[in-house]
Amino acid sequence: MERFDVAVIGGGLLGCFAARNLCRWDASVLLLEAREDVCTGISRANSAIIYPGYDHKPGTLKASMTVRGNEAFGRLCEELDVPFSRCGSLMLSYGPKADAVLRLKYDRGLQSAVPGLSLVSGREAEAMEPCLTPGVSSALYAPSAGTVNPWELCIAACENALQNGAQLSLNTSVLSIRPEQDGYRLITTQGDFFARAIVNCAGMQADQVQRLIFPCDVSIHPTSGDYLILDRDAGLHPSHIIQVEPEDGGKGLNAVPTVEGSLLLGPSERENGIDWSVSEAGLSFVRRFAGQVFPGFSEEHIIRSFAALRPNPQRPDGSSIGTFVIEHPAPGFRSLIGVKTPGLTCADQLGIYLAGETAADLRLSPNPDFFPGRxxxxxxxxxxxxxxxxxxxxxxxxxxxxxxxxxxxxxEVLEAIHRGAVTLDGLKHRLGAGMGPCQGARCRQKLIPILAEALGISEEAVTQSGGDSLVYGGADGTL
Amino acid sequence: MEHCELLIIGSGAAGMSAAAAAWKAGVRDLVLVDGASAPGGILRQCSHRGFGRAVFGSEITGPEYASFLLSGLQNTGVRLLTETEVLSVTGNRRALLSSRTGLRELGFQRLILAAGCRERSIGSLPVTGTRPSGVFTAGQAQELLNLRHRLPGREILILGSGDLGMIMAAGLQEAGAHVIAVAEQEDHYGGLARNYHRFLEPSGIPLLLRTTVTELYGSGRLTGVLLRQLDTGAQTHIPCDTLVTVVGLIPDRTLVSGLGSPDWLSFAGNCHHVHELVDSAVAEAASVGRLAASALAASKHDPDIFPEVRGLYR
Incomplete structure (x- = not known):
């Protein structure tokens, strides 16, 4: 049985950043991921926003970590060689009720020391973003807001962890966890591992993973939201992230000019369990809303719609929990449960925190050879x-x-495969192949033979995203 | 930096036709560039008969048509660069070319963009549900079937009855797949009558008019779609492992987007507008080639004449 100081369960953003930061300590680190690649669970779909930090109650962990995470994000992306656009955000109001909400957020932001925050008039906002529907009454401008490609960031964190000696075990589901002398035995689909400490970042399954060995009062209640992507020729290029605070107090809308040059619109919100399906109501909501905010919005430029999942943490009485839940049921066992927005902004900060606490548990010394660059x-x-x-x-x-x-x-494709891409989504997440206006119509069939040859499998065995998502079918009776 | 008088991007039907016409009209310094390994463009994967009635008076296959157009370039000095992609075109009349042998800049006096179309994808439609594998554009399915001799799947539904939809329905059935139906949102098939009578009608594959796909199922591979009859609103779940979409073509002008309409640029073939027949794309491209040749000739006589003429009318 292989022995490690720390096992991190879950290769999403939180798990990859936990592994990366554990490498800052003199520890042997094992990262376990159930799927064929990292960044394939809930981390794979979100708003891609690096939040400025005014949304949360001042003094809370969420507020301070978001401000700190945001501030450190430029350096983080330089270290990890990931494109980051600090484009700033404008939160718009179209009426007196929303104006009041913006003032509240502004005050919160000041208390949390969000840099550069200002309330601007509707006219100023319209001058900053000529693509907006006129009639903005006020706007909250946050120059520190930004956007990043979450896939690239997550994969970069994983690669950095591996460079620093962490070990990655893919296709590895944790079946049970047993206490042992000075640690835990993890029984997985790839055999048993021993770890002195466990960091549970299992995303949508984090509550269940904790229950494999300890009770867990917090439950994850999944909801989902739908997004639309407009291609870069849409002629709709806000230079800031646009957020709308609706006058009726309902769900707002984000419009994010991504680092790839497309425009991401959404999300809607609905209750439906773990369901990656896009809903009709969600799509209509985003389309209608986008049309109201941007007079130049044209459905012709939609190139994709997709759903994202949120793992909302709940108490046993069903009430929702607003803070980050970091469970610590026993020495050397920590769980991040139900981390949603602003989890992307805080991923590295949460990793630093978890690594520090775990290092204290295990009395680890700092690793002088840690290399933060990738x-x-x-x-x-x-x-x-x-x-x-x-x-x-x-x-x-x-x-x-x-x-x-x-x-x-x-x-570039061969290099991405060398670095771990085993599916078409793996290439998409590392290179953006299939994200553009043609959505893979022209490149997909060129990529399949390259993947097959490099992986030593038949073209019929190549999948979109692992499992039974075969791309071709029929020639060898696999369907 | 290398230079040429006329650069033509895309060596499909339109590009080859424009090149031949420009050569015939006197252009002697002409480069025809294409990312593919051989000229012919989309004709290469159209292995069915049905092309060239207007030009040849008989019906030939796509590859035969491409060979004919290529023969028109033989014994000319047209420089054909295959396996060479144009990465960008700039306003100062330079194209950046990339191939395995290297990167190079090519200056030109005139440019004909004959880059064809790209297919609209399923992502552009208001289709709900999951995002499984097993969804192909008709062009992808055609390339797979005719050039790689593979089937996209076994139980296939086709969305859209444009020419390619009807041709692929028959082609996939003939290759051994079960084509369940062709769904068409309009009240009449979308392609040419002769393609309907030649391909779809004899195949016996049902054509479902005023019907569209509204939802996809399957967490990995596609397991089914939801069909909606647009008049009655009736919904039917159809189990299938493959969806082939024929939902529109978009002229691919990405390379020159943002350049405005400079007087040295023209479009030919489907990059100009979508043609129903190759013959008409070829005819149009030939005239675009001739016009480019006369514009080049005029600028040779007196390169400064145009600004002067413009000045007369200011």
Whole structure:
């Protein structure tokens, strides 16, 4: 049985950042992920916003961690070589009730020391964003807000953890956990592991994972929300994240100009258990709302709709919990349960906190060799002419363009596979293949043979996202 | 930096036709560039007969049509660059080309964009449900079937009765798949009557008019779709493992978006507008090629004449 100081359960944003930060300590770290790749659970779909921190009650862990996480985000993305756009956000009001909400958020933001926050007039907001429907009554401007690609960030954190010696075990579901002398035995689908401490970041299953060995009063109550993506030719390019505080107090809307150049609109909200389905009501809500906020919104430019899940934490009486829930039922066992917005903003901060607490439990000393940097896949589209010429000279694969929408070459695809992509989604998450206007119509069938050859499997065995999501079907009777 | 008089992007039917016409009209410094390994564009995967009635008076296959157009370029000095993608085009008339042999800039005097269309994807439709694998555009399914000899799946529903939808319905059935139906939201099939009578009608595959797909099922691979009859609102769950979509073509002008309409740029073929027949795309592209040639000739006589003429009318 392999022995580790710490086992992290769950390869989503929280688990990958917990593993990364545990490597700051002199610890052997095991990261367990149930699926074929990291970032395949609830981390894979969200608003991609790095929040400024004015939404939460001053003095709470959520407020202070969001402000701190936001402030550190630029450096974090530099370390991890992930594109980050600190584009700022404008929260809009179209009436007196929403004006009052913005003033409250502004006051909260000041108390939480959110940098640069200001209330601007409707006219100023419309001048900052000419694409808005006129009639804005006031807006809350937060220059520190930003956006990042959550997939790239999560995968970068995982790669950094692995560089620093952490071990990743994929396709590994934890079946049971037993207490042992000085630690725990994890019985998994890939055999048994011993760990002196456990950090449970199992996302939607985090409550169930804790219940494998300890009671858990907090339960996860999933809800979902629908999003739309507009292509970059939509002619609708707000330069800030636009958020709308509705006058009727209902659900607002985010419009995020992503680092890829598309516009992400959503989410709606509905109760439906663990269901990745997009709903008709949700889509209509987002479309209607987007049309109200942006007169230039055209349904013709929609290239995709998708659903995201939120793991809402609840007490036994069914009441919801507003703070981050960090359970600590026994020495060396910690669970993050029901972390939703602003989990992306706080992922590294939560990881630092969990790693520090676990290190104290185990009396670990700091790791002097920890290296915080990681280099991303060399992206040809981000290189200048000379650097790109040099790259192609060194490796002709970088000259062979496979995806026109996102400018991806064979060399980049091979590097993504080398770094762990085993599915089409794995390529999408690492390179953006299939995210552009054609949604993979032109590149998908070029990627499949490359994946098959590199993985040593038949093209018929290539999947979109693991499991039974086979892309082809029929030729060898697999369907 | 290399230069040419006329650059044509895309060596499909329109690109080859424009190149041949421009050469015939006197352009001697002409580059035809394509990302694929051979010229022909979408014709290469259209292995059914039914092309060229207007031009040849008989019906030939797509690859035959492509060979014919390519033969028109033989014994010319048109420089054909395959496996070469154009990464960008800038307003100062330079194209950035990428291939396995390297990156290079190519200056040009005129540009004809003949990059064809891209297919609208399922993501653009208000379809609810999950996002499973097993959803193909008709072009993907056609490439898979005709060039790679693979089936996209076994139990197939086709959404959209444009020409490609009807042709693929018959083609997939012939290849051994079970094509359950072709759904069409309008009250009449979308493609040409002759394609209906030649492909869909004899196949016996049901054509469901005023019907569309509203929901997808399946957490991994597609397991079924929900069909809605638009007049009655009746909904039917159809188990299937594959959905092939024919929901629209969009002229692909991404390379020149943001450049406005400079006088050195023209469009040919489906990149200009979507043609029903290859013959008409070829004819239109030939005239675009000739016009480019005369514009180049005019600028050769007196490169400064145009600003001068414009000045007369200011």
């Amino acid at each position: 280099s991303g896949i060399p992206r040809m589209k981000r290189l200048g002419f000379d650097a790109r010429c040099k790259a192609v000279r060194q490796n002709p694969d970088f000259g062979e363009l496979l995806c026109r929408c996102e400018g991806i070459t064979r060399g």
